[in-house]
Amino acid sequence: MRKFDTELVRVLPDTARMDANGQLSVGGRPLAELASEFGTPLYIYDVATIRAACAAFRRGLAQYSGEASLIYAAKAYASVALFQLLAQEGLGIDCVSDGELFMAHYAGVPGERLVFHGNNKLESELELALRIGVGRLVVDNRDELELLAAIATAEGKTAAVWLRLNPGVEPHDTHAYRRTGQLDSKFGFPIETGDAERAVSFCQSCSALRLLGYHLHIGSQIFDLAPYREAIERAFAFAARMRDRYGVVPREFSPGGGLGVPYTPDDPMLDLTQAAAMLAEWVQAAARAWNLPLPRLYLEPGRSLVARAGLALYRVGAVKRIPGVRTYVAVDGGMADNIRPALYGARYVVLPGRFTERSAEQVTVVGKYCESGDVLVWEAWLPTPQRGDLVIVPVAGAYCLAMASNYNLARRPAVVAVEDGRVMLWQRRETLTDLIAREMVAAPKVTGIEFSPCP
CATH class of the missing domain: 3.20.20.10 (Alanine racemase)
Incomplete structure (x- = not known):
């Protein structure tokens, strides 16, 4: 399977490229390299795509005869680094909770540029x-x-x-x-x-x-x-x-x-x-x-600024083939980091981490959580999937992490941003210790597990 045509460009970040070996890169960094360094599931934001979307809106507003401003709808995805990037681009932040207000204030966005x-x-x-x-x-x-x-x-x-x-x-x-x-x-x-x-x-x-x-x-x-x-x-x-x-x-x-x-x-x-x-x-x-x-x-x-800038990167685990029915390809993420398909049938495409000459087959890409509805894509075409393969879900920059949960006590994924070959860790992966940080009952001593921050 080797396909990287103009149609795919519509759903990929502006800087997405494929090398001679069929491997994708974004922001000048190979996705496989990022997966190795930061693990999976991993969310990757292309800063150039976000900046280009801001510039596109500014060009449109320049045709307005009066004064005009852009305000980012934080509910699409909130992080301190993103708020700071958008503030540098001249945007304000639209918040819908005290959490978003606090984060925007912490990020240094002036109060005058906040809308609640x-x-x-x-x-x-x-x-x-x-x-x-x-x-x-x-x-x-x-x-x-x-x-x-x-x-x-x-x-x-x-x-x-x-x-x-x-x-x-x-x-x-x-x-x-x-x-x-x-x-x-x-x-x-x-x-x-x-x-x-x-x-x-x-x-x-x-x-x-x-x-x-x-x-x-x-x-x-x-x-x-x-x-x-x-x-x-x-x-x-x-x-x-x-x-x-x-x-x-x-x-x-x-x-x-x-x-x-x-x-x-x-x-x-x-x-x-x-x-x-x-x-x-x-x-x-x-x-x-x-x-x-x-x-x-x-x-x-909100969505139109960050959705296409974001990719979700997963690794294949179990592959279950039911002859005459379907092939289930389970990845190490799913509805805990992207609830949209389960919540209201949102449609995505799934791309291979590497475009190869391996023959493609139609599969159903599912998550690892204990729900039959934990399906990312019902009908996807992938090179014959194998354990350890990387898969990519484009247009994951909005309303995925924003609605992420700790369902099944899953740990929310790391987030990195890429720009001109530089990689910036925006949010670290949650740790096992994070999952018990709010518990108020003292735990008995357990041997064999280290309760310090771990990857």
């Missing part, structure tokens, strides 16, 4: 956000609005807020779990029910709240951009009514993120520059249509 989302923020989280000096708190519902007002008033502070509007727009080209803009959703103030207008009125009556603008997010993994246009138009029609009734003119506006990326060579691929430019133009057109000044525009990409 979430549909049920805890009192302690809101207090932390105010203490850090988060630039914008995106308020999701009336209970939260009243809680934030009470906390800010008690602390003698003014909270800068966006109201998350629910525009009643449902994108249909993505999974139901990834739709967030329809009326029947846990997210946002519905425009249709009058809740959004009541939230504006409340903000105007409370001196502890400073309403800066409005926010939307209709879903993720979206390729058909038409629902964005409809949502933007509904948001600006609402903004015009709020101007006429309450004198509120939004200084800032965000249509969120959610742009889709290809996970298989057959998936469509968005041009990020064109997509950002289209969103910018629709905001400008809506502002003109309703005679509103151009707000500062914020885009909040």
Whole structure:
């Protein structure tokens, strides 16, 4: 099997190359070499691909006549090193928990460049956000609005807020779990029910709240951009009514993120520059249509910045052949580091660690965990698999590690970044000692096991 065509390039990092021996490298480093040095499962991020995605979004936003900013949606994947890299690229960080807020603050991201989302923020989280000096708190519902007002008033502070509007727009080209803009959703103030207008009125009556603008997010993994246009138009029609009734003119506006990326060579691929430019133009057109000044525009990409930059590298263990049924190829990772296939049927491709002339066979790639649903790819073509082979799952940079768990007390994998031949360890592999770090009951003495940090 030797195939490395233009279709595969769509799902691989920008710097992916294949040498004369059929071995893949990324960022100038052979993947087999990284597997030997850091072990498997291993997640590898190509820094050049992340930088290129940031630049593509900036080119699109450059066509906006007003001011514009990029905010990275940390829920796609969070690490201190990544936050620092994105901050160097001029981005802010969109957080949805006190954990993400703390990590971004620890990474040195200025509070002004932090945006705090979430549909049920805890009192302690809101207090932390105010203490850090988060630039914008995106308020999701009336209970939260009243809680934030009470906390800010008690602390003698003014909270800068966006109201998350629910525009009643449902994108249909993505999974139901990834739709967030329809009326029947846990997210946002519905425009249709009058809740959004009541939230504006409340903000105007409370001196502890400073309403800066409005926010939307209709879903993720979206390729058909038409629902964005409809949502933007509904948001600006609402903004015009709020101007006429309450004198509120939004200084800032965000249509969120959610742009889709290809996970298989057959998936469509968005041009990020064109997509950002289209969103910018629709905001400008809506502002003109309703005679509103151009707000500062914020885009909040997550998956589209990091997904294709990331690879998951596994090693084959057991190979189980059931004649006339299928061949199961078990790897040393699975649903504990990538729950997406089991959770909602996400599709991936699997590539061999080395493209060889060995004849290929159709196999099912499964993980090592005690669940029949622990399947990474149902139908994959690999050179006749053998124990010890490396396999690669591309487009693993988003929502894999972010949703990773210690199921079966698995240890979460190491993460490395590569750039121009340099390798940077972003996150070490968890150790056995890490797994008992939270236990509060003293353990009996056990012989034969060393309870110190180990690989």
